[in-house]
Amino acid sequence: xxxxxxxxxxxxxxxxxxxxxxxxxxxxxxxxxxxxxxxxxxxxxxxxxxxxxxxxxxxxxxxxxxxxxxxxxxxxxxxxxxxxxxxxxxxxxxxxxxxxxxxxxxxxxxxxxxxxxxxxxxx
Amino acid sequence: xxxxxxxxxxxxxxxxxxxxxxxxxxxxxxxxxxxxxxxxxxxxxxxxxxxxxxxxxxxxxxxxxxxxxxxxxxxxxxxxxxxxxxxxxxxxxxxxxxxxxxxxxxxxxxxxxxxxxxxxxxxxxxxxxxxxxxxxxxxxxxxxxxxxxxxxxxxxxxxxxxxxxxxxxxxxxxxx
Numbered sequence: 001x002x003x004x005x006x007x008x009x010x011x012x013x014x015x016x017x018x019x020x021x022x023x024x025x026x027x028x029x030x031x032x033x034x035x036x037x038x039x040x041x042x043x044x045x046x047x048x049x050x051x052x053x054x055x056x057x058x059x060x061x062x063x064x065x066x067x068x069x070x071x072x073x074x075x076x077x078x079x080x081x082x083x084x085x086x087x088x089x090x091x092x093x094x095x096x097x098x099x100x101x102x103x104x105x106x107x108x109x110x111x112x113x114x115x116x117x118x119x120x121x122x123x
Numbered sequence: 124x125x126x127x128x129x130x131x132x133x134x135x136x137x138x139x140x141x142x143x144x145x146x147x148x149x150x151x152x153x154x155x156x157x158x159x160x161x162x163x164x165x166x167x168x169x170x171x172x173x174x175x176x177x178x179x180x181x182x183x184x185x186x187x188x189x190x191x192x193x194x195x196x197x198x199x200x201x202x203x204x205x206x207x208x209x210x211x212x213x214x215x216x217x218x219x220x221x222x223x224x225x226x227x228x229x230x231x232x233x234x235x236x237x238x239x240x241x242x243x244x245x246x247x248x249x250x251x252x253x254x255x256x257x258x259x260x261x262x263x264x265x266x267x268x269x270x271x272x273x274x275x276x277x278x279x280x281x282x283x284x285x286x287x288x289x290x291x292x293x294x295x296x297x298x299x
Contacts, residue, residue, distance in 0.1 A: 006161065006165040006168055007133060007135040007136050007164075008135045009168075010168045010172055011136070011185060011189055013172065013182075014182055014185055014186060014189070015182065022186055022191060023190065023195075026195045026196075063217055063218055065219075066220075
């Protein structure tokens, strides 16, 4: 069996959720660092804004698998910008302005926005 | 026993960020070890692919090779475990998610953020690799190969290219 097929076959066997998880974590960290740079913040500044130790912020950014949705929400609140966007629903750049779920009707919740394509779908 | 080997670039794994290489053994004695003419890394894949009990660990290592290092961050030194003369993956525990044991080991040699040699490995069942029947052969082999590669760099059989991001070498037999 050639070098090409053994390795290609192994890479093709990686489950989609593994790839999605790895990439999304990386993009979340990149987005946080982008927002910090825009504000001219160091990790220390971000930690202070969040009332946390710098070591905790460093841990989040260097080992992002420790990030929970709650910690992402705290980061969004401190940075004042969205990190994770939900297509068709997320308010533009204002993480605290999510619509009340009770005000969204079923059509809004179920409708897939035109521009959104789920991971793995072909364009 | 002296073993001769050749360096093989892993084209299907190499990315813009990381050049991956492995070793193809060419034993100087009659041996059925390398009937298929595959590299040590391909042998690692064949040994562990499809084994449900270690699928998570196996996939984790491939994920680090292809995406986290190969696509995103490069082969940073902090992602590698030190194993005497060589290195090992997966990365140290602080970089890993999941509560389970991360016992599968892929022995390797990290030369830089952009050049990594991949060897063989196995499921480590003891605290020290030297004592584990599954991995001790691969561990010692990785150490010998790593010493030979490091020496080849010193001797000029392997050189860094102009950019310093990859190695260059003429066909030569590595022996260890």
